[in-house]
Structure formats: structure tokens, C-alpha cells
Amino acid sequence: MAVLELRGITKHFGAIEALKGVDMRLESGEVLGLMGDNGAGKSTLVKIIAGNFPPSSGEILIDGVPQHFHKPLDARACGIEVVYQDLALCDNLSAGENVYLGRELRRRWGPISLVDFPRIFERAAELFKELKSETRPRDLVRQMSGGQRQAVAIARTRLSDPKFVLMDEPTAAISVRQVAEVLDLIRRLRDTGHAVMLISHRMPDVFAVSTRIMVLRRGTKVADKPIRDTSPEEVTGLITGAIASA
Amino acid sequence: MQSTRPIQTSVAIEDVTRLEERGPLARIVASQPFWVTVAVGLICVATAWYEPDTFPTRDNFFNITRNFAPIGIMAMGMIAVILTRGIDLSVGSMMALVGIATARLLEAGMPWWVGVSAGLGIGLLAGAVNGALVAYVNLPPFVVTLGTLSIYRSLAVVLSENRIIYDFGPGGDVFKEIGGGQVGFPWFDGGTFYLSHQFLVLVVLTCVFGFVFRWVPWGRYLYAIGGNEQAARLTGIPVDRIKLQAYMVCGLTTAIAALMLTGYNGSASNGMGRTWELYVIAAAVIGGTNLMGGEGGAYGGFIGAALIFLIRNSLIMFGVEANWYDLFVGLFIIFAVLLERIRGRTRG
Numbered sequence: 202m203a204v205l206e207l208r209g210i211t212k213h214f215g216a217i218e219a220l221k222g223v224d225m226r227l228e229s230g231e232v233l234g235l236m237g238d239n240g241a242g243k244s245t246l247v248k249i250i251a252g253n254f255p256p257s258s259g260e261i262l263i264d265g266v267p268q269h270f271h272k273p274l275d276a277r278a279c280g281i282e283v284v285y286q287d288l289a290l291c292d293n294l295s296a297g298e299n300v301y302l303g304r305e306l307r308r309r310w311g312p313i314s315l316v317d318f319p320r321i322f323e324r325a326a327e328l329f330k331e332l333k334s335e336t337r338p339r340d341l342v343r344q345m346s347g348g349q350r351q352a353v354a355i356a357r358t359r360l361s362d363p364k365f366v367l368m369d370e371p372t373a374a375i376s377v378r379q380v381a382e383v384l385d386l387i388r389r390l391r392d393t394g395h396a397v398m399l400i401s402h403r404m405p406d407v408f409a410v411s412t413r414i415m416v417l418r419r420g421t422k423v424a425d426k427p428i429r430d431t432s433p434e435e436v437t438g439l440i441t442g443a444i445a446s447a
Numbered sequence: 448m449q450s451t452r453p454i455q456t457s458v459a460i461e462d463v464t465r466l467e468e469r470g471p472l473a474r475i476v477a478s479q480p481f482w483v484t485v486a487v488g489l490i491c492v493a494t495a496w497y498e499p500d501t502f503p504t505r506d507n508f509f510n511i512t513r514n515f516a517p518i519g520i521m522a523m524g525m526i527a528v529i530l531t532r533g534i535d536l537s538v539g540s541m542m543a544l545v546g547i548a549t550a551r552l553l554e555a556g557m558p559w560w561v562g563v564s565a566g567l568g569i570g571l572l573a574g575a576v577n578g579a580l581v582a583y584v585n586l587p588p589f590v591v592t593l594g595t596l597s598i599y600r601s602l603a604v605v606l607s608e609n610r611i612i613y614d615f616g617p618g619g620d621v622f623k624e625i626g627g628g629q630v631g632f633p634w635f636d637g638g639t640f641y642l643s644h645q646f647l648v649l650v651v652l653t654c655v656f657g658f659v660f661r662w663v664p665w666g667r668y669l670y671a672i673g674g675n676e677q678a679a680r681l682t683g684i685p686v687d688r689i690k691l692q693a694y695m696v697c698g699l700t701t702a703i704a705a706l707m708l709t710g711y712n713g714s715a716s717n718g719m720g721r722t723w724e725l726y727v728i729a730a731a732v733i734g735g736t737n738l739m740g741g742e743g744g745a746y747g748g749f750i751g752a753a754l755i756f757l758i759r760n761s762l763i764m765f766g767v768e769a770n771w772y773d774l775f776v777g778l779f780i781i782f783a784v785l786l787e788r789i790r791g792r793t794r795g
């Protein structure tokens with residue numbers, strides 16, 4: 202059974218039709234590379250799956266059960282973790298606090314519960330180490346490089362054991378070595394039976410880890426096929442419209 | 448939906464080397480409240496040197512701390528609001544509304560605790576109106592609270608029937624003691640050192656708010672919302688509810704200040720707190736609270752309030768006409784924001 206299934210998802214923003222009836226299935230152990238030109242509707246699709254806003258019409262099924270997400274927490278409760286394209290970080294807080302934002306580790310102090318900073322920093326440091334990032338948990342995100350910010354955003358998905366991880370442009374702002382780490386992480390997720398959706402403009406990254414590729418063009422799905430049945434040339438043609446569909 | 452942020456394309460070497468964790472001492476010295484504290488110290492020394500007989504006295508200390516206490520108390524709630532990137536311009540009018548409403552109840556013969564509870568309740572309610580309009584109707588805080596500034600003042604005037612209320616009825620004695628009382632502490636020379644209830648409440652509230660801002664999840668969420676509201680929402684923080692609560696807390700601290708000041712004055716007038724929003728916001732900003740949200744702290748509000756009232760006290764001692772006072776407050780606000788700008792630039 203599909204971990205995630207979308208049926209006829211559409212989304213309007215006023216007159217703009219960002220998604221025009223998208224169907225999609227994703228099984229565990231799959232890495233779906235989602236590609237498409239700017240404005241094709243990739244981020245919109247991610248935000249619908251993540252519960253940021255509802256689709257204008259269409260259905261989302263998790264493990265075969267229809268779900269209506271009213272807020273991001275609903276999606277997270279269904280085992281969906283997201284790395285947003287804009288990373289969704291608070292510049293004025295430390296890296297560690299950002300990782301745990303909204304699900305702080307707490308400790309009781311009499312009748313009140315307090316943020317357990319020592320444990321947050323300790324655990325965040327472990328996560329950063331796992332990602333081979335030199336991000337220090339106590340540093341403010343404001344002072345960080347693109348790669349360090351990215352590590353913070355990705356570390357968040359490691360807090361729970363999600364069924365499904367969505368990554369919107371996770372390698373857009375980082376160095377070559379760190380790209381390799383992110384791709385390794387995606388492979389690890391795949392091998393441990395997670396489902397991953399990777400959005401990227403970088404063809405080599407997508408081909409390095411994906412099992413399947415889906416292409417969106419102006420809100421419509423124009424291709425959805427196993428990676429071995431396609432090529433970077435074909436995908437490029439599909440993105441630009443030189444090839445109508447495949 | 449998507450905020451744009453300049454994204455660096457790779458990790459430069461100085462990104463890694465520049466970011467040594469700064470020790471606690473270095474952080475304190477780099478903070479605005481530290482420098483305001485230094486300024487307060489210097490002004491005290493200068494004024495004490497100029498006026499050795501009148502300034503460094505227990506009486507004057509009592510007076511200054513009593514004077515800035517209501518502003519400091521209100522600054523606590525105001526800082527909570529400003530941390531979320533909001534503002535509450537209605538606090539001055541809210542004071543008058545709370546003061547008049549409570550005085551009318553006492554005048555009508557209610558016991559002191561009914562008056563006090565009603566006053567606190569009115570503060571919470573007035574704050575809730577601000578907060579609901581900001582958080583759930585999505586109106587800009589500046590506009591909402593500019594509106595309620597006018598509304599709350601008008602309600603206070605109507606409720607007062609244009610009288611100054613002196614008669615606090617049978618509950619008056621306790622009520623006046625709460626706001627006007629003092630506590631004596633034994634002093635080294637065998638004498639007694641008095642501190643006003645108002646100042647002691649400010650000290651307690653500064654500690655409580657400092658603690659909440661630093662350690663309690665609710666306090667941290669204020670910073671998160673001010674830093675990046677969209678991100679806070681995405682991570683599941685109940686942004687709207689917390690904003691509402693911040694405005695309610697601001698209403699509550701305003702009510703505390705209004706009740707104590709009314710008791711201290713022994714009368715309630717509908718002009719109470721007029722233009723005080725200026726002083727409260729000034730105290731917060733001078734103490735390092737960033738009007739753009741996400742930065743600031745409770746001690747900053749305390750020392751900011753101390754600074755603006757110390758300036759008044761010192762100007763009087765130096766023989767400057769009192770009418771010049773607001774000019775200095777204004778200069779300090781601009782100076783504080785300028786300082787923030789400069790520090791922001793060095794931060795990169």
C-alpha cells in the first residue's frame with residue numbers, strides 16, 4: 202500500500218492555478234525526485250502535503266486513509282517531516298533551539314515545565330555531527346552560512362522517526378561536501394524503509410539518489426517513471442516543454 | 448508565503464572561524480542593558496557629586512524608585528508584546544480605564560478585593576480585545592491599539608462622569624495601602640531603609656518575566672514569533688493564541704500599575720496615564736528591546752525605566768526646567784535605536 206497517495210490535487214491562488222489535478226503514489230523505500238521549472242508548482246505541492254494549506258480540491262491518503270490536514274502539526278502526526286525551501290528558521294534563536302522549535306525538550310521545575318537547554322544543545326550537537334556539519338548548537342542562526350542553516354533544517358527531520366520526508370531544495374545553498382552528506386542521508390532514509398520526496402534543480406543529485414522521477418510543468422504532471430527508464434536529457438526536455446510528456 | 452532571504456552559496460572559511468562561542472561575560476558586556484546600567488551609574492555619581500546633600504539620600508532613592516516603578520511594571524507586559532513584533536499604544540488609556548472603574552466600584556462601597564479583581568479583569572479584557580484583533584482578525588497592532596487608545600480613554604472619561612474620584616469607600620484604606628505602602632529594611636547605621644510596594648512589585652515582576660522569557664516555552668515562543676512568525680507557525684507553535692496572551696499579559700501589568708498608582712495617589716482621574724505609552728515604550732526600547740521583534744529582555748525594561756526617570760530627577764536637580772524633559776526622553780529613544788542599528792551592522 203502506498204505511504205502517500207494524492208488524487209486529483211488542485212490549488213488556486215486567486216486567478217493563478219498552481220496545481221491542475223495532480224495524482225501521485227509513493228511507497229516506502231522509494232525516493233521520488235520531483236522536478237520542474239520555477240513556478241511549476243513544486244513548493245505548492247509540498248506545502249499541501251505538509252498541511253500548510255488545504256488543496257482547492259482532491260484527496261490526500263496516508264496509508265490508504267484519507268486525511269484532512271488543517272495545520273502542519275496534523276501532517277507531522279501522520280509521520281510527515283518537511284525541509285522547506287525557505288528553511289523556516291528563526292534567525293534570532295540558536296541553532297539548537299531552532300532544531301527543537303515547537304517540540305522543545307522539557308524538564309519539570311516544581312509545577313512548571315522549562316525548556317531543557319542543556320539536553321537540547323547536547324542532542325542537537327549529535328544530530329549535527331551525524332550530518333557532518335560543523336554547526337554549533339549554541340550559535341545564533343543569524344550568524345550562520347547557508348550550509349549551516351540547511352543542516353539545522355534537516356536536523357529537524359531527525360527528531361522523530363517519520364514515515365515520509367519531504368525536502369524542498371535541500372541542496373540549493375550548500376557546499377559540495379555537504380551535498381554528499383545530504384544525499385547520503387537520503388540513501389540511509391531510503392534503505393531504512395522511509396519514503397522521501399526530493400525537490401531539486403540539480404539533475405546529478407536527483408539522479409544519484411532517486412528511484413523514480415516525476416516532472417511538473419505549469420501545474421500538471423507530465424512524467425512519472427522509474428529512474429532507469431529515463432535520462433537527464435529526457436527530463437530536461439520534459440521540464441522545458443521540448444518533450445510534451447513521457 | 449515564502450520569505451526571501453539572501454542565501455550564501457557556500458561556506459567561507461571565516462564563517463567557521465568567526466563564530467567562536469562568546470562567554471557569558473562577553474555577551475553581557477555587548478548587551479544594551481549593560482550600557483544603560485553603566486549610564487545609570489554614571490548619572491547617579493554625577494548627580495551625587497553635584498548635589499551631595501539631596502541626591503544620595505534614602506528619601507530620594509525611595510522617590511526615584513517609586514516614580515519609575517509603574518513604568519517599569521508596564522514595560523514588562525509591553526516587552527512581551529514587542530517581542531512578538533507587536534506594539535500596544537493603548538496602555539496609557541487602559542491605565543485610566545482600570546483606575547476609574549476600580550475607583551467607582553470602591554466608591555460604591557465594594558470591598559477592596561472586589562475592586563482589585565475587577566481592575567485586573569478589566570486590564571485582561573482590554574488586552575484581550577487588542578490581542579484578538581491583532582491575532583485573529585490580522586489587523587496591524589499599531590492601528591488596533593491606536594484605536595483602543597482612543598476608545599479606552601473615552602470609556603474612562605464617560606465612566607468618571609468627569610469627576611476626580613477621592614472617596615474609595617470602606618475598602619479605601621486597604622486599597623491605598625497596597626499601592627502607597629512601603630516596607631522598611633534595617634540599615635547598617637541602625638536606621639531603616641524604605642522601599643515602596645510599587646518598587647518591590649517591579650523587582651518581583653522583573654525576576655518573574657526574566658525567568659519566563661529565558662526558560663519557559665511560552666517565553667521562548669514570543670522570541671520565535673518575533674524572529675520569524677511563518678517559521679513558528681510551521682513548527683506548530685500556536686502563534687495566534689500566544690499573541691493574544693501577550694496582549695493580555697500587557698493588559699495585566701498595566702492594570703497592576705494602574706491599581707497601585709491609584710492607591711498611591713489616593714484619587715482617580717480620567718487623565719491618568721496620558722502619554723505614558725511613550726514612557727513605557729521608551730523604557731523597553733532604551734533597555735534593548737528591538738521594535739522589530741525577537742530581541743529584548745525584562746531587565747532591560749527595568750533599567751530603561753530607571754534611566755528615563757533618573758534623567759528627570761537629575762534635570763530637576765541641575766535646575767533644568769521640567770518642560771525640557773520629554774525632549775530628553777525622545778532623544779534617548781532615538782539614540783537607543785541608533786545604537787541598536789550600529790550594533791546590528793557590526794553583527795553583519
Ligand SMILES: Nc1ncnc2c1ncn2[C@@H]1O[C@H](COP(=O)(O)OP(=O)(O)O)[C@@H](O)[C@H]1O
Binds near residue numbers: 214246
Ligand atoms: N501563497 C501564494 N499565493 C499566491 N500565489 C502563489 C502562492 N504560492 C505559490 N504561488 C504561485 O503558484 C505557482 C507555483 O509556485 P511554486 O509552487 O512556488 O513553484 P515552484 O516551487 O515549482 O517554483 C507560481 O505561479 C506562484 O507564483
Ligand SMILES: [Mg+2]
Binds near residue numbers: 243369
Ligand atoms: Mg519552490
